[in-house]
Amino acid sequence: MKRDFVPGQSVQKFGIGDKHGRVERSEDPFIAEEGMPETAVCPDCHARYEHKRWTLDEEVAGQLPREEGAARVLCPACRKIAGDYAEGIVILRGAYLWKHEEEIRHLIHNEETRARDKNPLQRIISMARQGDSLVIRTTEQKLAEHFGRAVHKAQQGDLRVSWDQGHVRCRVFWEREE
Template sequence: MKQTSETTFHPVRRDQLREEREHDTYRQQQKPAEPSACVECGAVFHAGRWQWAGEPPEKAAKVLCPACQRIRDDFPAGFVYVGGPFFAANSEEILALIRHHAQKEGAEHPLARIMGIQEEGRAEDGVLITTTDLHLARDLGDAVHKAYHGELDFHYNEGEQRLRVHWRR
């Protein structure tokens, strides 16, 4: 008697090379020539990473860093919504904390920057902060939550390579 099966078992081979699942337009496919300097912000690509180096070297190739490209295209990687009655009463203090944290992070990581801060209607509706980096958006949400508690939610969309952070109190 012959047995037939509608589905056939195929063992998974783990030795095959697979392409990346995620596609991020702003992720560089290959490293720029060293040294390279961003024509907009002055960040320098040296020793395998982007860094602030003061004056770019004379022989540096002129390129546009991924953060400046995102800013030029107005295509943020992170969205941080901060709002609620507590925010309305303490907005200047909370925004100062956010700016300070972003400045501190940006000193070490040139590609992590705030793109903009815009009000969302009424004072208690809060503000929307856009960032060039997913990690900065998460760090800003964590910093506000650590300082002021409240409700903190993260929504990550793999297909878009974007993070939405919501903090409310």
């Protein structure tokens, strides 16, 4: 069995500095308000930008054509997904995981739906088995932490949450053998 592979170790740096070499005020390089129109609609997920925040209303999401007047701007979550830029990484491991894989995947998807209702920028970029781990990559750090805590609460096991120095990335490890 391959043991030397550490999932998430190859997370790439994305263009964080802007073209003037300034540091963005926001810690999240994808949430720059500079240059944003008053209102906008994301053409991919249909989230709306208004009053300086993104929201998603499932009821009107399908009625995009009525908003012809709104600017089309890819929301930060869709940009992170397109650029494969993860701020959160959750690594789940252990024999128990694979015995309860379906249940745990279901839990993660449910938690994503709930988180997205509150904040459409909290999304899963990918969820896939890598070696003996199930790796979930998220657009926002808080979502990774949330997944870790939700799995821990529902399935016990051992949870470890680590943040990098600038609080830019969150890495969550959960393991349960039996």
